[in-house]
Amino acid sequence: MSYSPEKVHELSVLFDLYENMLAPRQKEVLDLKLHEDLSLMEISERLKISRQACEDALKRGERTLRKLEARIGLRKRISDEEDRASRLMERLSSMDSDNWREVRDMCLKILSPVLSGGDAEYGV
Known part of the structure; x- marks a missing residue:
């Protein structure tokens, strides 16, 4: 085997x-x-x-x-959290003085399922 x-x-x-x-x-x-x-x-x-x-x-x-x-579903949850963290890092690294509000809003949208205690999918 x-x-x-x-x-x-x-x-x-x-x-x-x-x-x-x-x-x-x-x-x-x-x-x-x-x-x-x-x-x-x-x-x-x-x-x-x-x-x-x-x-x-x-x-x-x-x-x-x-x-x-x-x-x-622990492995899936961990994978989802890693994806979420990766997207946050990507968004945050693109932030500058001109787009910080837009980036902040995107990051909050990515984090909203975590902050609300839900496990909803996020479309960002």
């Missing part, structure tokens, strides 16, 4: 966010796979479990991480 670098990155991010919500065996197997890049055979030898048990724990752990993200 080999993982592409993209899949390792995606699962590592989800693992960091949700690892404490995984079953102990799933957490252990995913940690060894993602952070130590061990094969299923190496993981099974280290944990003294069958290769099949290792593969099952890995699949269940992946499925659990994806379900948690679908339900809770």
Whole structure:
């Protein structure tokens, strides 16, 4: 069971966010796979479990991480906040004495969902 670098990155991010919500065996197997890049055979030898048990724990752990993200959405929220911060920096770096009011209004529009406690999309 080999993982592409993209899949390792995606699962590592989800693992960091949700690892404490995984079953102990799933957490252990995913940690060894993602952070130590061990094969299923190496993981099974280290944990003294069958290769099949290792593969099952890995699949269940992946499925659990994806379900948690679908339900809770922390990764998406973090990504949205990073996008919002990037747009704010872009707007603020373009500010000068002639356009400061316009830039201020755009920045307030970008920040308004955060300030109101909402999660609404923003069109700036």
